[in-house]
Amino acid sequence: MKEHLNYTMLCDFYELTMGNGYFETGLADQICYFDVFFRNVPDEGGFAIAAGLEQVIDYVENLAFDDEDIQYLRGKNCFSEAFLTYLKDFRFTGDIWAVPEGTPIFPREPILTVRAPAIQAQFIETFLLLTLNHQSLIATKTNRIVRAAQGRPVSEFGSRRAQGPDAALLGARASYIAGCSGTACTLADELYGSPAGGTMAHSWVQMFPDELTAFRTYCQLYPHNATLLVDTYNVLGSGVPNAIKAFKEVLLPQGITSCGIRLDSGDLAYLSRKARKMLDDAGLTGCRIFASNALDEYIIRDLFLQGAQIDAFGVGERLITSRSEPVFGGVYKLAAVEDKDGNIIPKIKISENPAKITTPHFKKVYRLFDNEGGKAFADLVTLHDETVDASKPLELFDPDATWKRKTFTNFTAQELLVPIFQGGRLVYPRPSIQEIRAYCARQIELQWDEVKRFENPHNYYVDLSQKLWDIKQELLEEQG
Numbered sequence: 163m164k165e166h167l168n169y170t171m172l173c174d175f176y177e178l179t180m181g182n183g184y185f186e187t188g189l190a191d192q193i194c195y196f197d198v199f200f201r202n203v204p205d206e207g208g209f210a211i212a213a214g215l216e217q218v219i220d221y222v223e224n225l226a227f228d229d230e231d232i233q234y235l236r237g238k239n240c241f242s243e244a245f246l247t248y249l250k251d252f253r254f255t256g257d258i259w260a261v262p263e264g265t266p267i268f269p270r271e272p273i274l275t276v277r278a279p280a281i282q283a284q285f286i287e288t289f290l291l292l293t294l295n296h297q298s299l300i301a302t303k304t305n306r307i308v309r310a311a312q313g314r315p316v317s318e319f320g321s322r323r324a325q326g327p328d329a330a331l332l333g334a335r336a337s338y339i340a341g342c343s344g345t346a347c348t349l350a351d352e353l354y355g356s357p358a359g360g361t362m363a364h365s366w367v368q369m370f371p372d373e374l375t376a377f378r379t380y381c382q383l384y385p386h387n388a389t390l391l392v393d394t395y396n397v398l399g400s401g402v403p404n405a406i407k408a409f410k411e412v413l414l415p416q417g418i419t420s421c422g423i424r425l426d427s428g429d430l431a432y433l434s435r436k437a438r439k440m441l442d443d444a445g446l447t448g449c450r451i452f453a454s455n456a457l458d459e460y461i462i463r464d465l466f467l468q469g470a471q472i473d474a475f476g477v478g479e480r481l482i483t484s485r486s487e488p489v490f491g492g493v494y495k496l497a498a499v500e501d502k503d504g505n506i507i508p509k510i511k512i513s514e515n516p517a518k519i520t521t522p523h524f525k526k527v528y529r530l531f532d533n534e535g536g537k538a539f540a541d542l543v544t545l546h547d548e549t550v551d552a553s554k555p556l557e558l559f560d561p562d563a564t565w566k567r568k569t570f571t572n573f574t575a576q577e578l579l580v581p582i583f584q585g586g587r588l589v590y591p592r593p594s595i596q597e598i599r600a601y602c603a604r605q606i607e608l609q610w611d612e613v614k615r616f617e618n619p620h621n622y623y624v625d626l627s628q629k630l631w632d633i634k635q636e637l638l639e640e641q642g
């Protein structure tokens with residue numbers, strides 16, 4: 163494995179000052195429950211996609227301070243020697259539950275829960291959030307682009323515009339989970355198995371005395387994988403005619419009919435229609451047309467409305483940076499602590515802004531599917547020891563407008579949070595990236611089209627059980 167896996171020191175400094183404080187005040191071993199959740203779907207979409215758990219697992223498994231780290235921390239002159247000694251043997255010994263990667267997720271429901279001694283549970287905040295936030299952001303954006311492409315392959319082309327190596331590599335990983343067919347990023351394939359591939363740059367065409375020689379040479383070298391970039395000089399005047407010549411001269415005599423051209427500038431709808439006609443007239447019906455150039459879900463959707471004849475897309479900067487909304491606002495909030503006898507004491511965070519009030523306690527999340535048609539219709543957040551009995555009618559209510567109630571029958575309830583670590587031990591059989599990708603596609607199929615539309619999507623219900631709602635109200639009244 164080439165990756166650098168020990169990110170222990172990639173924490174906000176306050177995790178350490180709080181840790182030292184808990185250590186010095188006897189709170190170190192108090193068991194805490196923290197939830198990761200988010201408040202708004204990027205781009206005002208109907209759902210997000212969870213990604214990044216694999217890197218959370220690697221992080222937790224590799225948590226350890228080395229001598230240099232301890233030496234550095236000593237130099238800050240704010241940590242006790244006893245705490246620094248404690249850090250030498252620091253390991254994660256707690257429990258983690260999380261939704262599997264690729265799961266559609268909704269605001270205000272836990273997507274990961276940590277139960278661990280206070281110092282540990284607090285310490286892992288920064289890395290968990292940065293990882294889940296980044297990959298969920300890119301997965302969510304990618305899936306919009308992939309849906310706009312209506313089944314045509316979308317390749318991730320963004321490494322060169324990514325905000326650093328991790329953004330390129332893990333962005334490529336997240337984009338593959340969310341439906342990209344592959345990536346231009348070679349290391350993302352080597353590390354994570356997102357298939358790498360690509361076409362050619364304008365420089366290849368410029369390097370040769372003329373365009374036809376450049377195309378011919380490429381076809382001779384890669385007869386089974388020749389996608390020629392046709393916009394270096396003049397798409398319809400020279401690019402497409404020269405591509406046709408090269409295909410006919412080099413590929414057809416070998417019986418190869420599958421090939422491609424890439425359009426990377428100009429009016430992609432117009433050019434693709436014209437190019438399609440020229441290719442078909444030349445008998446090259448198996449030649450696919452790729453398009454790239456600052457694409458996103460809106461341009462792709464628009465291209466089809468204009469009758470574009472495009473078979474595949476390369477999408478870079480707007481995907482890898484999630485340009486339209488570059489922040490995924492996942493947060494990490496204390497939901498409960500345990501007393502000496504193991505009783506769970508729920509904790510709430512109050513805010514003037516109702517959206518920022520947390521849901522207390524150790525919780526579970528159930529996704530409810532309609533048995534007729536199989537689509538998901540709501541998520542129900544319950545206390546950790548509640549079970550949803552799908553054989554009985556279930557009354558759901560809007561937690562913000564409790565008079566809005568509806569009773570459901572003939573449904574299936576699926577628990578979303580699955581055990582990842584128990585007592586510090588990994589208990590989750592890590593799925594392969596192909597399994598995660600296939601799971602993601604299946605789960606998105608189970609969402610209603612109304613939740614998936616780009617503009618004004620249906621507001622999917624994330625409800626609280628009556629018991630959980632009551633506890634939240636009690637705490638609100640106590641603290642308010």
Ligand SMILES: Nc1ncnc2c1ncn2[C@@H]1O[C@H](COP(=O)(O)OP(=O)(O)OP(=O)(O)O)[C@@H](O)[C@H]1O
Nearest residue numbers: 426427428429430431432455456457461464465468
């Ligand atoms: N038919 C179309 N409808 C809507 N948007 C389009 C269409 N064709 C291309 N676009 C988009 O319009 C933008 C064009 O940008 P820009 O003007 O920089 O490109 P260009 O004209 O191809 O020039 P360059 O050669 O500098 O790339 C891109 O985002 C591209 O994806």
Ligand SMILES: O=P(O)(O)OC[C@H]1O[C@H](OP(=O)(O)OP(=O)(O)O)[C@H](O)[C@@H]1O
Nearest residue numbers: 319426454455456457476477478479480
């Ligand atoms: O536009 P994106 O969605 O990021 O797709 C990737 C872009 O990267 C390459 O451009 P290059 O770096 O050669 O620069 P260019 O903008 O001049 O084409 C390629 O030709 C695409 O245009």
Ligand SMILES: O=C(O)c1cccnc1
Nearest residue numbers: 319346359360361362476
């Ligand atoms: O393979 C390609 O065509 C490619 C790769 C990265 C960026 N732009 C294009």
